[in-house]
Amino acid sequence: MQGRERGVRAHVRMLQPLFGLIAAVWLLRLILAEAGSPPWIVRLTSVSVAAAAALFLAVLLIHFRGFGGYPSVVMSAFLLTAWEELLIVAAVAAAVFTGTTNIYTAPEYSMTIPDPRHVKHIYGHLTYGVGLGTLAGAAMGSLLLWLLRSLFPRQPSESSE
Numbered sequence: 001m002q003g004r005e006r007g008v009r010a011h012v013r014m015l016q017p018l019f020g021l022i023a024a025v026w027l028l029r030l031i032l033a034e035a036g037s038p039p040w041i042v043r044l045t046s047v048s049v050a051a052a053a054a055l056f057l058a059v060l061l062i063h064f065r066g067f068g069g070y071p072s073v074v075m076s077a078f079l080l081t082a083w084e085e086l087l088i089v090a091a092v093a094a095a096v097f098t099g100t101t102n103i104y105t106a107p108e109y110s111m112t113i114p115d116p117r118h119v120k121h122i123y124g125h126l127t128y129g130v131g132l133g134t135l136a137g138a139a140m141g142s143l144l145l146w147l148l149r150s151l152f153p154r155q156p157s158e159s160s161e
Helices: 010-034 040-046 047-064 068-096 119-149
Strands: none
Touching: 010 040, 010 047, 010 068, 047 068, 047 119, 068 119
């Protein structure tokens, strides 16, 4: 059984721990970079990887809790990607406002045209980052949900509150 589709609030409630996971990795990355950790360790703490893992977990929740269907996957992909990109934009904006450099504005991590205010960088995250991240996440999440439904079909008597 597919379960009924739910609104944005229900999705946000379901995704709260996953938002926390992404934020924790974001903060850890900032701290590791400021502490002077080796670059390979900083690269391991990827917010993009954390967001992808969060979407994977969200799809598992959607399927096994009977939370919804493919529209719920798309909504989850959008919300998680938007959160990821907003955190990155916040770090870039903080660096611009304080006149400092952080992991998100350092030239070796920030692949943008030289722009001291990082306007293009921020714009890219809020447009291409959210848009392409949502599309890719929705596609992969929908494929995963389809596989889960094929391998572990829910019984008609199973329903979700």
